[in-house]
Ligand SMILES: N[C@@H](CCC(=O)N[C@@H](CS)C(=O)NCC(=O)O)C(=O)O
Ligand SMILES: N[C@@H](CCC(=O)N[C@@H](CS)C(=O)NCC(=O)O)C(=O)O
């Protein structure tokens with residue numbers, strides 16, 4: 001679908017993309033992790049898009065199998081949510097992904 | 105108001121009360137902390153009460169100044185959210201509150 005193509009384009013054209021909700025603490029946590037790492041992700045707040053928000057979430061679920069927020073992509077690759085991103089960071093595996101995606 | 109009285113009665117009659125939302129990870133985190141401590145809080149899922157959910161949240165905001173979830177009470181005392189509860193736990197100050205409230 002058109003929306004699916006636009007999501008794929010967004011995640012491929014930006015080094016780091018975070019689909020988020022403004023009032024969700026897990027979304028805030030992953031946004032502040034990137035900030036601390038000096039990375040400026042493209043942040044899309046799904047609760048600020050009106051009816052497109054739930055539609056985008058459905059597309060994300062179709063593409064990634066994940067219906068929850070935050071939904072993180074690095075270098076066009078689906079990473080997962082907050083716990084997935086933090087786990088990679090703790091294992092030292094987030095940095096290489098960020099460098100490879102030219103985010104740092 | 106009647107709803108305010110009922111919230112005050114609920115938090116005074118139960119050792120530990122958690123006002124939560126089923127899909128919120130911070131709410132889940134605080135619920136699982138209590139579980140690990142062998143405590144069975146009274147959990148009230150605000151997103152499962154229909155129109156009463158937002159009304160209860162307004163009352164909780166009036167009583168505690170806190171509009172967010174999770175909203176935790178121990179022994180009738182307002183503790184705060186997830187980060188507040190976890191901080192007390194890390195400092196060893198949660199246990200004495202739970203013992204005093206007969207939750208353990
Ligand atoms: N482990 C996941 C948890 C994600 C999660 O459960 N997100 C919640 C908000 S904190 C959500 O999107 N809930 C909506 C739902 O469950 O339908 C992560 O770290 O991102
Ligand atoms: N530090 C607080 C954060 C609470 C918080 O921001 N909760 C969010 C959900 S995770 C909420 O209720 N958001 C609704 C809002 O901000 O209006 C805690 O640990 O409980």
Ligand code: FES
Pocket residue numbers: 023024025026027127128129130131
């Ligand atoms: S909505 Fe509470 S952590 Fe996401």
